[in-house]
Amino acid sequence: MKKTETGLLFFVICSIISYCIFLQFISPAFYESDSYYHVFVTRLIKDYGFHYQFPWAQFSTLKDFYADKDFLFHFISVPFLYLNSDIVTAGKYAVIFYDIVFILVYVFILRKYLSNYLAGYFLLLPFLSVTFTTYILDLRSFTLANILTILGIYFLIEKKPVRVFIICLLYALSHTSFITIVAFALICEAIRYIFHKEVFFKNIYIPVMGILFGCLIHPNFPNNFLYTHLCFLVEGYIKKGINLGFGEELFSFSTARVFIENFALFFSLNVIFWMAVYSRVKINFATAVWAACANFYIIFAFQSDRHWYPANILFFIFFAAYLKDWLAHKEKKAVSLKINIFIILYLLIAAAFLPAGLKNLKATIEYHTRVGAHYKKVGLWMKGHIPPAETVYHNNWNESAYFICFNPANNYIVVLDPMYMFYRYPGRYLFYRDLSLGKNAEPYKALKNVFKVKYGYTRKNNSFYLRLHNAPDEFKILYEDDLGVVFKLEP
Secondary structure, three states, rough: HHHHHHHHHHHHHHHHHHHHHHHHHOOOOOOOOOOHHHHHHHHHHHOOOOOOOOOEEEHHHHHOOOOOOOOHHHHHHHHHHHOOOOOHHHHHHHHHHHHHHHHHHHHHOOOOOOOOHHHHHHHHHHHHHHHHHHOOOOOHHHHHHHHHHHHHHHHHHHHOOHHHHHHHHHOOOOOHHHHHHHHHHHHHHHHHHHHHHOOOOOOOHHHHHHHHHHHHHOOOOOOOOHHHHHHHHHHHHHHOOOOOOHHHHHHOOOOOHHHHHHHHHHHHHHHHHHHHHHHHHOOOEEEEEEEHHHHHHHHHHOOHHHHHHHHHHHHHHHHHHHHHHHHOOOOOOHHHHHHHHHHHHHHHHHHHHHHHHHHHHHHHHHHHHHHHHHHHHHHEEEEEEEOOOOOEEOOOHHHHHHHHHHOOOOOOOOOHHHHHHHHHHHHHHHHHHHHHHHOOOOOOHHHHHHOOOOOOEEEHHHHHHHHHHHOOOEEEEEOOOEEEEEEOOOO
């Protein structure tokens, strides 16, 4: 029986990995713009080591106070650039590596609470979320942050201070959300006191020490502290309703879309509710900690869609721990039928909701495939036709990630986040924002006198394109396809 369960779990692991590989390589493009920035910075580390300048974002904090906020993520990704001459394909290999590590870590945690048979089914649950699947396909440090988060919480629960220290050190070198481990440590010890009337104080000061040490040994210290500060500023601006043109993921999608793309979580929440009503399960300490940490992200997820990524994984670990508590007072034979019934219910629910979610996923892949091919063609054209070191204007801050990747010979305006420009050049950012929205009455003068550029790019669906198209004496189109144009200021 145990061999059969182990075989089932192994089959599910291989199937999920194959699913990730299939989705990753059905397109030659990344499915999100930041991935192009990340693979480019990975190449910088490969070519120049840990210390280099970043002139590609001319009107950004990155130019004068550069710090690789995802340093460890990029460093780990370096070996994959040796596997393929195409930088995007090499980056996709790195994505698969992080996906496999995540899957193995997730299974490691699941097996602490469930049999191999149930762990196999629980491994499937987060992948029923289109939001989760979309993020795990990106070359971004979110997946590494998820790995460190779930390991960190587990080691906090198990009172493993040395391992907690290492996790926090690595987290501080990997992602700006490292402060969440401190929050989870406080949550863990508060719950420990409620359950056991004790506090493991090492769990409170060790994470802080690990984070501080990680920040201090960062190759871009002390600039790395600035980007943590900017991360908090972004969250503060959003809460105040100030929108600088941030990415959609920082805001919540419609309730219907959230429900459809995360239906497995909401259905599981309903199952837990009725289990609690009819069985009155007495949960243990670990279950309570996982529940609190999951709720931490679920609350924020209703404000920012990107938080559904960690929310899903933490919730299903909580569900696994809760199911262990429920099974502890049941005879295996008495509940096996109920468990199989619930598995069938999940399959039926998946059959009802998954097609709509997969339709959104398919649309995302098709969109980024088309857009990625376009930006690659434009970037390569600019590389061959625009003089090196010229700054190229672009309407949207996320476009430069593509251009930096495919045409590092030229410089651009801002990359990764509009806050990096607004913080350093607030006045110029307002000009930039007005130009993008078509609100500037004299775009030629703004580009020439404020940004001092000779060349630029715009998508045809941008209102700026209409002004450019209607002013042939001021703007000369050098390159054009169905999505956008490269232009030069005349004279």
